[in-house]
Amino acid sequence: MRKISSWGLAQCLFWACVSGIGERTAPSKVTSSIKVPWTNSTTTASSSSSSIITSSWDIPVGNATTSVLIPSTSSTIVLPGSTTTDVVVTPTSATTAPPFGNGTSSATVPSTIISSTSVPSGNSTTGIPVPSTSLSSATVPFGNTTTSATAPPTTSPTAKPTLPPGPFRGFKNGAYFTNWGVNSGFHPQELPVSELTHIYYAFADIDADGTVKSSDPVVDLQKRYPDDSLSNRTANAYGAVKQLYIHKKLNRNLKVLLSIGGWNYSPKFVAAAATDASRYKFATSAVKLVTDWGFDGIDIDWEYPANDVEKENLVKLLQACRQAFDTYTLLHGVQYQFTISVASSAGPQNYENLDLFTMNKYVDSWHLMAYDYSGSWDTVSGHQANVFSYESSAESKRLSTDAAVQHYESQGIHPQKILLGLPLYGRAFEGTSGLGQNYTSVGQGGPQPGVYYFRDLPKPGAEVVYDDVAKATYSYDAAAKELISYDDVRSTTYKAQYLKWRRLGGAFFWEASGDKGGAGGLVNTMSKQLDWLDGTPNNLHYPTSQYRNIRWGMPGE
Known part of the structure; x- marks a missing residue:
């Protein structure tokens, strides 16, 4: 009995000590929830109490979203993954300098809390805006480069960060091909397809109710080429399609x-984007046309929204298109992400009427029409089409590509989503004594x-001049004063460099028939200059196409 009592007393003393220690070390009012992303999941790391949480933001990592809640004092958080990421929050202000360019200008971010975030997603770093109650500068890896972008100060505190593009798979090199060019003798067979990653077929028309339709059914679908059957009366697509x-x-x-709009049809966007019904009609009919014709997406070319109402309606129109494409792929089991591009201005008088961040x-x-x-x-x-400003006057209103690129990046657009536009034509000035002179x-x-x-330039007798300041070319005929x-x-070689x-996504040309080949x-x-072209595969599966040869994958062709 004495031995048993001693053993029992020892056990009581031991558990009393353990209980006391537990009571002294347990935190109060602390909750924690962690979900580890392996595929398309969401990870949440929380550290909360009644008063210390001051800010939060979402950081895209691949296809997952990581939400981090941070205390107001400086801290370091290590995110899971193959690399280590430091997130440091310091109660201070900062000055962010543009990542590239000739100038040394800087943009000051007015905020009492600036956070700098690096997130592993490749072997390089790029910047995206992180809007929250305090402005943030974020660095996210993509490609082999580093680019910074600052969120615009007008960003809603509840808006999520703009998702960056996926892994870089090469530069895009695209060209617009017009259906009216066929009537002038330039046919699809003449396109330099081995040098291109994208063709933008211009332009689709828009009905009054918002329906997207063919602007030339004969060229688009009916024209017969030598290898086409003349007797086949089945529902096949012919022509350029x-x-x-x-x-x-x-x-x-x-x-x-499929490029929709363009200069001639752009006024029709106003009505097409004005109501939920017309936006739905536009989006669903665009999806039908794309999937009937065997295309890979749409290009919106609205030149240009003119006020705040049209600015907001364009955002809603793009949202409707994105939802319509996603719905189609879900319903029909198409394993392909249809593309939406926008042809956008390089001039502030037009891009200021675009809600770039939300779009x-x-x-x-983004097709920057430079x-x-x-x-x-x-x-x-x-x-x-000059890259840089070439006038010293402070009052100069001249446009430049570099200024436009900087503006787009400042609105949170990842540089890899920007394609640099080049003209395959020249603009003439007669009766002038030179550049910057009256004509x-x-x-x-x-x-x-x-x-x-x-293809017709330079003209015989004209001298070709390269402006090393503007990085642009012109020809001048002193005798003709042209x-x-x-x-x-x-100049194209320079633009490629x-x-x-700038770590842009590539280039495009307006339009293919103007080139020399x-x-x-x-x-x-x-x-040749870009060398590494986008290798993303196209889509050949169109189970709902009304045209039999496209629905069956063009057998025998």
């Missing part, structure tokens, strides 16, 4: 997008007054 599908079938990295959630690629900077609307001659007219031109295709601003092989330096062509020049 068939030829583009054959290009895709033989070149699996070639994507074809970016639904846009896969041309038409000078023309018949100006009082003096000038470059029409009398723009002349007769080729396809239209004052415009000449690149100046023509255009891109040539030299510029977009790699071969080694002297600009599409070929860009392709």
Whole structure:
């Protein structure tokens, strides 16, 4: 009995000590929930009490979203993954300098809390905006480069960060191909498809109720080429649509997008984007046209929203299109992400009427129309596609590509989503003594007054001048007093180096029929300079196409 009592007393003393220690070390009012992302899941790390949590944000890592709640005091958080990421929050202010460019200007971020976040998602770093109650500068890895972007100060505190593009798979090199060009003798078979990753087929028309439709059914679907059957009366697609599908079938990295709008049809966007009903009609009919024709997405070319109402409606229109494509792929089991691109202005008078930050959630690629900077609307001659500003006057209103790129990045657009536009035509100034001088007219031109295709330039007798400040080319005929601003092989080569330096996603050309082709062509020049072209496969599966040959995958072609 004595031995048993001693043993029992020892056990009581031991558990009393353990209980006391537990009571002294247990935290009060602390909850923790951690879900580890392995696929498309969500990870939440919480550290909360009644008063110390001051900010939160979402950080995209691959296909997962990681939410982090942080205390107001400085701390370090290590996120799970193959690399170590430090998240440090310091109660201070900061100055963010543009990552690239010739200047040394900087943008000050007005905030009392600035957080700097690096998230592993590849072997490099890029920047995305992290909007919250305090502005943040975030660094997210993509590719082999580092780019920073600052969230605009007007961002809603509840808005989520803009998702960056996926892993970089090569530069895009695209060209617009017009259906009216077929009537002028330039056919789909002449496209340099081995040098292209994307073709933008221009343009689809828009009905009053918002329905997207063919602007030329004969060229698009009915025109017969030598290899087409003349007696086949079944529901097959012919014309340019068939030829583009054959290009895709033989070149699996070639994507074809339907470009909707353009200068002539752009006024119809106002009504199409105005109501829920018209936006739904636009989106569903665009999806039907794309999946009937065997295309890979759409390109929205609205030139241009003019006020705040149209600015907001364009965002809603893009959202409707994204939802319509996602619904189609879900319902029909199509394992493909259809693309949405936007042709957008490089001039502030137009891009200020675009809600770039919000639009970016639904846009896969931005086509920066970096041309038409000078023309018949100006009082003096000038470059029409210069990379940098070339006038020293502080009052100068001249546009430049570099200024536009910086603006788009400042609105939270990842540089890899920006494609640099190049013209395959030149703009003329007659009766002028040189660049920046008065002129009398723009002349007769080729396809239209004052415009000449690149394939016809330079004119005989004209001297080619390269402006090393603007990084732009023009030709000048002193006898005829004619100046023509255009891109040539030299300026295109520089632009290829510029977009790699800026870490942009690639380039596109307006429009394919203006090129010379071969080694002297600009599409070929860009392709060689970029070297690594986008290898993302296209889609050939269209189970709902009303055209039998596209629905069956163009057998025998």
